[in-house]
Amino acid sequence: MLTIKNHNSNILTDISFHLKQHENLIILGSNGAGKSTLAKVLCGITPSNNVTINGKKITQLKTKERTKLINYIPAKLEIFDEYLTLEQYLDLSRLHTLLASKNILKLLELEHLKTKPCQQLSSGEQQLTMLASAVLHNARITIFDEPTANLDPKKSRDVYALLKSKLFQSKIIITHDLNLAYRLGYKILYIKDGKISFFDTSERFFHPSNLDHFFASSVQKVDEYIMVNL
DSSP, X not given: OEEEEEEOOSSOOSEEEEEOTTOOEEEEEOTTSSHHHHHHHHHTSSOOTXXXXXXXXXXXXXXXXXXXXXXXXXXXXXXXXXXXXXXXXXXXXOOSOOOOHHHHHHHTXXXXXXXXXXXXXXXXHHHHHHHHHHHHHOOSEEEEESTTTTOOHHHHHHHHHHHHSSSSSEEEEEOSOHHHHHHHOOEEEEEETTEEEEEEOHHHHTSHHXXXXXXXXXXXXXXXXXXXXX
């Protein structure tokens, strides 16, 4: 159970919403709307006394307890040790699960890269590495910031299947991929200029009238796909 009430900052204005246990959420919005800022507030990277998880303020949680409750997967992997291999990185990520690193390497077809330094991985491989680390972390709530960025169509489909699986307890997914958001079918939170403009079901958000409202004539739904009008 996650709650944020009346949070204000230089970017966000009067942000309030509540998620039930095991509920999932998609966060949408244009570039610079405040999506990643909100994610950092929710997980405690940006401290706020207005966020509670299971009735406890996140700022009052000890580090170990917080790692069990919430985890943030950024849009870009940043590792400063040029010799740290993929396998070593995943071993360090294995916090609250019995799943072995070799199993997730096999699941994401990364076995052939296990001895390769993380800094030498391609952007798509790094994206999959962060996803693998999230599985091994196994927090109750995992926040993903653009999980399909830099992925080819096959890997994007694999990530979709992973996000739909039961490997994660609750997910908050920030994305610009409207097809991913539509297919996942989770509750939608849309941010505009640092404020919540929509917080309701996926079905309501992807109704043609709402698509017109939020995206003007730039997108439309065609045969159960969200298409960009070029």
